[in-house]
Amino acid sequence: MTDISLSEPAAAGKTLPPAQARAARLPTQWLGVAPFIIFALMFLILPTLYLILGAFQNADGVFTLENILELAQPTILAAYWISIKVSVASSLLGAFIGLAIAIAIVRGGLPNWTRSATLTFSGVASQFAGVPLAFAFLATLGRLGLVTVLLRAVGFDLYQHGFNVLSFWGLTLTYLYFQIPLMVVIITPAIDGIRKEWGEAAATLGATQWQYWQMVVIPVIWPSFLGTVILLFANAFGAIATAYALTGSSLNIVPIVLYAQIRGDVLHNANLGYAIAFGMIFITGLANVFYIWFRTRSERWLK
């Protein structure tokens, strides 16, 4: 690699070198990224492709759609459904609450410390997931949790009113603990991007506060907002540790079904396991295609 000359790269960007010269140089140029490409292929792309291909094969390696069709059995469908419900609920609630908090600290006229405190805390809480988060919510809203006990002391029994931390709402409430901060961390720069002058300009042109929001603010933050919602969705959809530690296997979300399948082939069909994995990639992939699309659109505004 040492034989690559100095002056070429600067020129390469501006004037197109002849096709031959580029072809001759390409192999050495690519050596620089070869380790990364090989790593990504071996430990990210090929293992995933292996599962995707497996989803379309039977035990003898013959192409089939049987595994995909078998996903339609009630237990698996129910697992996908509850996963999608929890992910949608926690991403939408997390997004709107996070947005409200971000607007409050940027535009609410609060003292400066609230902003830095919120952002610092959000950085921590957005990474505070997994098993410890489940413990924290069991200690808060479990049958012996502080909030449960205190509410019972004032005469309101959460669990008699149908609440259970090991349920759809319990899990959603728990996921919000990392979803809201993630939204705050990502959306705050977008709200900072709304310049004061725009509000003044709108007011000068006679816009009402509502028109200003409707025609300036919302269109500007909409793409990055929607993009983050999708990121939050994928974030919740793939998460397993919190749910597993919180509910054991009493709430069968897809990752927990897949976990049990990997551990002990509970479905008695290895290729059905691949199909479940494929379904997960398909759903998060679909969400992320939207995310990338919206992100590129929102970047235009943030510059």
Next chain:
Amino acid sequence: MKSGKSWAWVTFILGAAYFFIPLIATMEFSMRMKRGEYSFEAYRVVLGDPRFQESFTFSVVAAVFTIILGVLLVVPTAYWIRLRLPQLRPVVEFVTLLPLVIPAIVIVFGYIRMYGSNSPLPFLSSDIGTSALLVIGYATLALPYMYRAVDTGLRTIDVRTLTEAAQILGAGWTTIISRVILPNVLIAVLSGAFLTFAIVIGEFTMASLLNRPAFGPYLQNIGANRAYEPAALAIIAFVITWGCMSVIQVLSRFAPKSANRPN
């Protein structure tokens, strides 16, 4: 603004309540181990548990190796993309974002099927190989964060001029990356490293499915079998995450000073 203030305060206080009540509750719960009095008994029990020490040490070592692997993988690549292959940037960025699309459980499922004991690369046939595979898996999980941190760091320095200056002085590629580029993006690398540490230290899915004696599976096991220790562990985990994030914040304060912005 005056009229807006009250709703902003309400939002802020409600948010703060949602985020602090679980912490307070967990703290309170973790101190209830001795009947009738608050004590740090649960912490004493947890910290004195040899399995805690072993699994925690295992995860710290795994995190350190993950960081080394991540740096070795990301720094030269991000540098090279900036210097020579900018047309490849979208592809590499897409690849680094893949771990956000592909859930960890799917990635590790692929490993288990691809690198079993009768595959050409039998990672899973030995303990050390499995641990190596775990570190590799962690490196993929950390990839989006590490790459973004390093790439942001590289943006603040003039990669081309530094490279040319080093080359004029006779430096080879290894020297350029390790002694010119790396020190210049050290703060960005360290930010990525601490974020990696925070992600890896309590990771459950991969460690559990690869049967490694890591901190995450230990946490899960304690959660299933004990009452007060999990709360203490949650507080400890929160403090570790907080520590990592604080270091990143402190580092970011130094970042602009250490790097010369081009133009």
